[in-house]
Amino acid sequence: MPHTSEWTVRLHLFEDDEGTTKAHLILDTGTTELTGHGTAHCHPADANVPEIGDELAAGRALNNLARQLLKTAEHDIEGMGAPRPHSRQVTGWPT
Structure with a gap:
């Protein structure tokens, strides 16, 4: 069951005077x-x-997004009738 998809990511960075x-x-x-x-x-x-602020803010946004994506996948897995995993690992691949 081959599958190919392309997802789009847009990252916007803003720095204020403070x-x-x-x-x-x-x-x-x-x-x-x-x-x-x-x-x-x-x-x-x-x-x-500014580059350090960009790196930290972007990394934290990516981390936030990753947690949301894993939670979405877990919800979708449960929606397919699979039991809730006992560990925090959602997929079968080690992290």
């Missing part, structure tokens, strides 16, 4: 759209390096 970077991440699967969010704050004593 050193806070926000990431807004949208995953479009063609049938579902999930949104992840992440923030990073620059400590006033630290040098303001």
Whole structure:
């Protein structure tokens, strides 16, 4: 049962004047759209390096999205009649 699909990811980064970077991440699967969010704050004593704020905010948004995607998959698996897994691992592949 071969299967190929393409999902689209859009990542938007915003930094305000106070050193806070926000990431807004949208995953479009063609049938579902999930949104992840992440923030990073620059400590006033630290040098303001926008790339680091971008990396932290984007990483946190990706992590947020990953948790949502795993929860969605778990819900879909249960909807197919499979029992709820006893461990936190949702799929049969090790993490």
